[in-house]
Amino acid sequence: MKKFMDQDFLLSTDTAKWLYHEAAEHMPIIDYHCHINPQEIAEDRKFDNITQVWLGGDHYKWRQMRFGGIPEEIITGDADPREKFRAFASVLPRLIGNPMYHWSHLELRRIFGITEPLTEENADEIYDKCNEVLAHVSARELMRKFNVKAICTTDDPCDDLHWHDVIAADETMEIKVLPAFRPDKAINIEKAGFTEYIGKLSAVCGFEIRSAKDAVKALLSRIDYFAEHGCLCADHGLDYCMYEEPDPERAEAAFAAAMKGDRPEKADADAYKTLATIACAKKYTELGWVMQIHFGCLRDNNKPQFAKLGPDTGYDAVNSRSGVENVAPLLNAFQENEGLPRMILYSLNPNDNTALVTIAGCFQGDGIVGRVQHGSGWWFNDNRGGMCSQLTELANNGMLGCFVGMLTDSRSFLSYTRHEYFRRILCELIGEWVESGQYPEDKKQLTRIVEDICFHNTNAFFGFEV
DSSP states (O other): OOOTTOTTTTOOSHHHHHHIIIIITTOOEEEOSOOOOHHHHHTTOBOSSHHHHHHTTOHHHHHHHHHTTOOHHHHTSSOOHHHHHHHHHHHGGGOTTOHHHHHHHHHHHHHHOOOSOOOTTTHHHHHHHHHHHHTTOBHHHHHHHTTEEEEEOOBOTTOOOHHHHHHHHOTTOOSEEEOOBOOHHHHOTTSTTHHHHHHHHHHHHTSOOOSHHHHHHHHHHHHHHHHHTTOOEEEEEESSOOOOOOOHHHHHHHHHHHHTTOOOOHHHHHHHHHHHHHHHHHHHHHHTOEEEEEEOEEOOOOHHHHHHHOSSSSOOEEOSOOOGGGHHHHHHHHHHTTOOOEEEEEESSGGGHHHHHHHHHTTOBTTBTTSEEEOOOOGGGOSHHHHHHHHHHHHHHSOGGGOOOOOOOOSOTTTTHHHHHHHHHHHHHHHHHHHTTSSOOOHHHHHHHHHIIIIIHHHHHHTOOO
């Protein structure tokens, strides 16, 4: 029997072990999609306790605490930080088979040197040990411990990017911290708050947005602003992937309805969203940006809890009507408009994996390696099964060797262990193929494949130059 999470955790073959330890383990990290607050990096935040950095804003952990019967006051309320930590420790042992169990213990090992499993019985002791370490470790030091070379945060078009400017001007900060353009509030016209957001965007742009045409003009203006501040990518978050003929009249009808406080007809809303997205994609292409599209999430399902806590608090699920059938016509519209940027496509619904890989295969070209990518297992899929499924499907119907690899999609400075988790799974899968005779035991080629997926492909694809 193997020891719990030893050095060969998740690695069962000799090939997998040498691939991980000789090729993957020491590769730097580029985290090209996360939700880290750049202010915390700019100010090099020190954390008062492990609860702040571990449970603060982490809706993954909040969901599991609710499964375990923990009262909401202890999860998201004003309970004592030690009490919150104890509560999480009390549910963690029951998360057998859940990636949360592995992530949590990798974090405890890599940063705090704690190798024993966290339980309710040793929670106080581990809480104190973690706090002793945190007293001497800052946000930037956590990033350095994980060998992070670059990250992209997630930033609203109205953001002035002040904290990014502060980081860029700091000569002591060698890690690239770049903004990523996230125009969801200006594009998802059917969402509550659209009217108020357009007013805010108008103020930032310096002109009144009175039409769909004006809204697109404002977005393009803010894209230029982000480009001036070093941005290399955009990320569009959609509940479902839409495609409707981008008829300007229908887009204007949707905009007029939304600005009056009415909910636009779905077809009109989709026409507006399609039109705006095509325009953005054209601009990204001109700037050489990477465009990411995340879709397939059924959001804010528990309305009473949403009213109390707001979005991104653990009440989202997989959307069975993800709109994957609209991905191909949307990309074709980009292509016809001579504005198909390098892209990464993610669906929260794992049933879309085959469709996304094969659609991506229809839009390769222009001498760009892996121009349209199927993104890594996202959110509810960044577990062992989800990652293996995504990697296998990409290998079956695409080109695994040009894959841009893993991201954290996290708000925590401890979540870089998700890259380790991914790399172990990647090496285990490739090791299995080699040892079953499906690929030659060519160490030079295998090392190149793994190192490329872990780092080099991402660095080249986005143009980070690190």
